[in-house]
Amino acid sequence: MIGSVFRMGALVLGLMAGSLAQAGDFIVVQSTTSTQNSGLLDHILPAFEAETGIEVRVVAVGTGQAIRNAANGDGDVLLVHAKAAEEKFVAEGWGVERFDVMYNDFVLVGPASDPAGVRGGSDIVAALSAIAGAEAPFASRGDDSGTHKAELRHWASAGIDVSAASGGWYRETGSGMGATLNLAAGMGAYALSDRATWIAFGNKGDLVVAVEGDARLFNQYGVILVNPAKHPGVKAEAGQRFIDWLTGDEGQAAIAGYTLDGQQLFFPNAK
Amino acid sequence: MRDLVEESGLMIEAQGLRIARGGQRLLDVAHLRLGGPGPTVILGPNGAGKSLLLRCLHGLIGADVGAVRQNGRPLDGDERARQAMVFQRPVMLRRSVAGNLDFVLRRRGLARRQRQDRIADLLAEGGLQSRGGQSARSLSVGEAQRLAILRALATEPEVLFLDEPTSALDPGATQAIEALVLRASTRGVRIVMVTHDIGQARRLAADVVVMMGGQVVEQGPAAQVLDDPANGAVRRFLAGELIF
Amino acid sequence: MQSFAQEMQAAFTLILAGDSELLGIVALSLRVSLLAVLFAALIGMPLGAALAVGRFPGRRALVVLVNALMGLPPVVVGLLVYLMLSRSGPLGVLQLLYTPTAMIIAQVVLVTPIIAALTRQVVEMLDAEYAEQMRSLGLSRLATVPVLLWDGRVALLTAVLAGFGRAIAEVGAVIIVGGNINHVTRVMTTAIALETSKGNLALALALGAVLISIAIAVNALVSLLGARSRAEVMAHA
Numbered sequence: 001m002i003g004s005v006f007r008m009g010a011l012v013l014g015l016m017a018g019s020l021a022q023a024g025d026f027i028v029v030q031s032t033t034s035t036q037n038s039g040l041l042d043h044i045l046p047a048f049e050a051e052t053g054i055e056v057r058v059v060a061v062g063t064g065q066a067i068r069n070a071a072n073g074d075g076d077v078l079l080v081h082a083k084a085a086e087e088k089f090v091a092e093g094w095g096v097e098r099f100d101v102m103y104n105d106f107v108l109v110g111p112a113s114d115p116a117g118v119r120g121g122s123d124i125v126a127a128l129s130a131i132a133g134a135e136a137p138f139a140s141r142g143d144d145s146g147t148h149k150a151e152l153r154h155w156a157s158a159g160i161d162v163s164a165a166s167g168g169w170y171r172e173t174g175s176g177m178g179a180t181l182n183l184a185a186g187m188g189a190y191a192l193s194d195r196a197t198w199i200a201f202g203n204k205g206d207l208v209v210a211v212e213g214d215a216r217l218f219n220q221y222g223v224i225l226v227n228p229a230k231h232p233g234v235k236a237e238a239g240q241r242f243i244d245w246l247t248g249d250e251g252q253a254a255i256a257g258y259t260l261d262g263q264q265l266f267f268p269n270a271k
Numbered sequence: 272m273r274d275l276v277e278e279s280g281l282m283i284e285a286q287g288l289r290i291a292r293g294g295q296r297l298l299d300v301a302h303l304r305l306g307g308p309g310p311t312v313i314l315g316p317n318g319a320g321k322s323l324l325l326r327c328l329h330g331l332i333g334a335d336v337g338a339v340r341q342n343g344r345p346l347d348g349d350e351r352a353r354q355a356m357v358f359q360r361p362v363m364l365r366r367s368v369a370g371n372l373d374f375v376l377r378r379r380g381l382a383r384r385q386r387q388d389r390i391a392d393l394l395a396e397g398g399l400q401s402r403g404g405q406s407a408r409s410l411s412v413g414e415a416q417r418l419a420i421l422r423a424l425a426t427e428p429e430v431l432f433l434d435e436p437t438s439a440l441d442p443g444a445t446q447a448i449e450a451l452v453l454r455a456s457t458r459g460v461r462i463v464m465v466t467h468d469i470g471q472a473r474r475l476a477a478d479v480v481v482m483m484g485g486q487v488v489e490q491g492p493a494a495q496v497l498d499d500p501a502n503g504a505v506r507r508f509l510a511g512e513l514i515f
Numbered sequence: 516m517q518s519f520a521q522e523m524q525a526a527f528t529l530i531l532a533g534d535s536e537l538l539g540i541v542a543l544s545l546r547v548s549l550l551a552v553l554f555a556a557l558i559g560m561p562l563g564a565a566l567a568v569g570r571f572p573g574r575r576a577l578v579v580l581v582n583a584l585m586g587l588p589p590v591v592v593g594l595l596v597y598l599m600l601s602r603s604g605p606l607g608v609l610q611l612l613y614t615p616t617a618m619i620i621a622q623v624v625l626v627t628p629i630i631a632a633l634t635r636q637v638v639e640m641l642d643a644e645y646a647e648q649m650r651s652l653g654l655s656r657l658a659t660v661p662v663l664l665w666d667g668r669v670a671l672l673t674a675v676l677a678g679f680g681r682a683i684a685e686v687g688a689v690i691i692v693g694g695n696i697n698h699v700t701r702v703m704t705t706a707i708a709l710e711t712s713k714g715n716l717a718l719a720l721a722l723g724a725v726l727i728s729i730a731i732a733v734n735a736l737v738s739l740l741g742a743r744s745r746a747e748v749m750a751h752a
Contacts, residue, residue: 037709181714202522202717
């Protein structure tokens with residue numbers, strides 16, 4: 001009886017030791033699921049970690065949540081793709097300064113059967129008008145993410161009020177890119193996705209790229225250091241090192257060097 | 272009578288005990304004194320309030336009014352520690368036969384060696400010496416009841432209450448229980464036992480208390496009460512009539 | 516594009532090869548949930564026993580509350596714990612967010628009501644049976660608690676297993692407070708969520724199969740230990 005108590009105690013201590021040991025320098029980067037799922041970070045971060053010895057822990061959530069987390073001080077660096085929200089973040093004092101990092105582009109995907117007749121086009125606004133006109137099913141992120149905001153801008157450009165159609169042909173999943181693409185594949189709907197997630201996505205079903213190449217489908221990424229003046233616990237030095245690396249020659253080259261299916265997904269444009 | 276009382280040393284006295292529920296009188300004992308060496312049998316038909324009285328005497332329930340005193344003192348923790356009780360259905364702890372006895376002996380602060388010796392003695396006393404390591408829950412009802420008595424005796428009580436201990440047992444098991452109870456009585460444990468079995472009363476009692484309808488209707492030496500009761504209802508009960 | 520069957524096969528091959536990343540994820544899942552259940556039992560069992568045995572004003576209401584808390588949505592728990600542990604929150608200075616410890620804390624909050632409610636039920640039933648006898652033997656209400664807990668150990672173990680099942684299978688709490696960080700806070704359920712979001716459904720299902728297998732293994736182990744102890748008791752007869 002006593003012996004088994006001791007054995008239990010040793011097991012518990014052993015289990016706990018793993019939790020307590022947090023060796024080494026690390027920073028927390030709040031980023032988005034689409035960035036994570038593209039595989040870019042897995043590709044470029046090891047180079048940074050090897051060079052500086054700083055571990056980069058990425059929390060990948062929706063854009064809105066990433067910004068909120070960073071504003072709460074639960075991250076050292078913010079890396080998202082929602083320029084207006086990022087500039088607001090800095091203006092309100094939560095971030096020190098915003099830097100361009102890279103861009104990728106969005107694509108409109110849809111069923112191979114193409115009910116709205118938009119396949120092969122390069123005008124996103126015209127395509128969305130056609131989809132609304134045909135009342136073809138459309139799957140939206142509906143989660144206030146960078147992708148979602150971009151999508152809404154294009155609907156606005158087409159002069160279409162999608163909130164009226166919500167629940168009908170316009171379906172808001174309130175989820176990440178993957179879940180939304182799952183839904184689109186499942187119900188034969190159109191959807192707006194960043195190219196990186198699209199290429200890496202494993203459940204395409206009969207979805208294909210319908211519209212691409214429109215300059216309005218640019219998706220700009222920005223990186224910001226969380227303001228240590230607002231949150232003294234922020235690892236400002238290590239965070240800044242990461243930003244310098246990301247926007248410097250090495251980081252930019254690493255970004256350009258990431259390919260999937262033979263395609264370059266991200267295009268570095270730090271100044 | 273007075274000599275007997277002083278000789279035994281233990282005196283339990285109940286005064287004005289009343290319990291009523293829903294307008295019905297369940298217990299109404301104006302005055303009861305239990306002295307003498309015993310065994311005392313509390314006899315009566317079902318629903319007479321015998322078990323209720325026993326629980327009041329052991330401090331398990333409190334009456335609406337009235338008091339119980341033991342040796343002239345109120346029934347506090349110290350006085351109740353001199354008592355033990357065995358219930359109609361034995362409640363065995365989910366451990367071995369020896370473990371059940373050990374549980375009680377440990378609380379008395381005995382050292383390991385002492386406990387082991389005492390357990391061996393008790394098991395022998397109850398005829399369970401080969402069953403020490405067996406799960407107590409796997410005993411038959413008769414064996415479990417024997418163990419319950421041994422467990423009660425392990426607390427070295429001055430008075431042992433038993434509430435219809437053999438009502439669910441066959442004659443063989445009943446005999447074993449009664450023998451155990453009598454041996455304890457001979458060793459000086461004051462027995463107070465409730466039963467509705469007249470034959471059992473005859474076999475065990477030195478004095479008898481008869482209850483009916485929540486009240487004590489007769490009390491006295493066994494031979495007197497059982498063979499020539501003063502109360503007519505008691506007479507009819509002993510003759511085998513149903514009493515309402 | 517591979518067929519679904521081919522993908523499943525590829526996924527299981529990866530798993531059976533004992534992929535070290537997968538082993539790390541499984542180990543972390545077990546570590547987090549086992550520790551969480553341990554602490555939840557240390558808190559929940561005495562609490563449940565006290566609720567069963569105690570008599571105080573408001574007891575009934577408290578029992579109802581504890582029972583209701585069994586249905587706490589994990590994602591709500593995750594959110595609440597996040598708000599507590601966030602740098603902007605009251606316990607932010609502890610810097611526990613995005614660590615396995617935060618995940619353990621969240622799961623303790625989730626599992627404690629389950630263990631407390633089930634313990635209360637078991638102890639209450641035993642108390643009804645034992646109370647008179649215990650009082651007769653001179654035990655105070657407080658002193659009966661360890662006796663009831665020990666005597667109810669078989670049913671209580673089932674309560675603990677129920678708590679473990681809840682912990683190992685939930686994703687809502689650990690994904691918010693843990694952040695699903697690779698090599699740091701990624702557990703089986705959050706890995707499944709990630710692979711699903713990437714559209715790697717076959718891999719997600721394969722991971723799910725591993726999770727279920729582990730749950731079965733844990734329950735089988737406990738059942739085996741129970742059978743062994745019963746046999747030992749019988750052997751002494």
